[in-house]
Amino acid sequence: MSLQLRVYVPDHPLIKHWLGVSRDRDTPPFLFKSAMVELGRWLTYEACRHWLPTQETTVETPLAVAPATFVDPSQPLAIVPILRAGLALLEGAQTLLPLAAIYHLGLVRNEETLEASCYLNRLPDRFDSETRILLLDPMLATGGSMLAALEELTKRGANLELMRIICVVTAHPALQKLNQTHPKLTIYTAMIDEALNEKGYIVPGLGDAGDRAFGT
Known part of the structure; x- marks a missing residue:
C-alpha cells in the first residue's frame, strides 16, 4: 500500500475568520500580524490532536482524588519557524507549547529560479529520534522552501x-511535489488554493506574508 500525504483543513470558525482578515489587502500590518498569531495558535491546536504524548496520573481536588491526563514533559518537542514569515506564526504556536525548543531556519527564495537557499541555520546537530517537530511557514506555494527545510531537518x-507542518495557505503544485518526495508528512492549513501565478505566488493567496506581517 503506497503512502499518501495527509492534508487537513480544519473546519473551525476562528480559523476561517482570521484567514479572511489576512487575505484582505486593506488589512494593516499590525492586524495582519495579529491574524498570523491567531492562525498559528488555532492551527497548532488542531495539529496537536492525538499528536502530543500524554501520561496518566491522579491529582487531589479540594474534595477527592481524581484521574488526570497531562502532556508528558519528558518527550522532546521542537518548533521550527522558517524565517522570515514563519516568525509570524511562532507566537501563537508557542503559547500552546511553551516548553518546546525553538530552532530558527532562514530561507530565501530566488524570484527568478524559485529555488530556496539557506542564510541562517540554528538547528541542532542531531535531533532525538522521538522529537516531535512543528514546522511553521505561512505559504506553501512551489514547495521549494519546504523541500529545502525538510532536507536540513532529515539529515x-x-x-x-x-x-x-503548519501553513496558512497552500497550493496544489507544492502538495503534489511533497507527496512525491515525502508522503509521510502531515500538513495543517487554513486553505488550499488552486493556482500559482507566473512569479510562483499563490492565487488568490494573501500576498507576501513576511512583508505584510512586518510592514516592509
Whole structure:
C-alpha cells in the first residue's frame, strides 16, 4: 500500500475568520500580524490532536482524588519557524507549547529560479529520534522552501512521521511535489488554493506574508 500525504483543513470558525482578515489587502500590518498569531495558535491546536504524548496520573481536588491526563514533559518537542514569515506564526504556536525548543531556519527564495537557499541555520546537530517537530511557514506555494527545510531537518535525524507542518495557505503544485518526495508528512492549513501565478505566488493567496506581517 503506497503512502499518501495527509492534508487537513480544519473546519473551525476562528480559523476561517482570521484567514479572511489576512487575505484582505486593506488589512494593516499590525492586524495582519495579529491574524498570523491567531492562525498559528488555532492551527497548532488542531495539529496537536492525538499528536502530543500524554501520561496518566491522579491529582487531589479540594474534595477527592481524581484521574488526570497531562502532556508528558519528558518527550522532546521542537518548533521550527522558517524565517522570515514563519516568525509570524511562532507566537501563537508557542503559547500552546511553551516548553518546546525553538530552532530558527532562514530561507530565501530566488524570484527568478524559485529555488530556496539557506542564510541562517540554528538547528541542532542531531535531533532525538522521538522529537516531535512543528514546522511553521505561512505559504506553501512551489514547495521549494519546504523541500529545502525538510532536507536540513532529515539529515539531522528528524522523523517525518512525528512532524506536523503548519501553513496558512497552500497550493496544489507544492502538495503534489511533497507527496512525491515525502508522503509521510502531515500538513495543517487554513486553505488550499488552486493556482500559482507566473512569479510562483499563490492565487488568490494573501500576498507576501513576511512583508505584510512586518510592514516592509
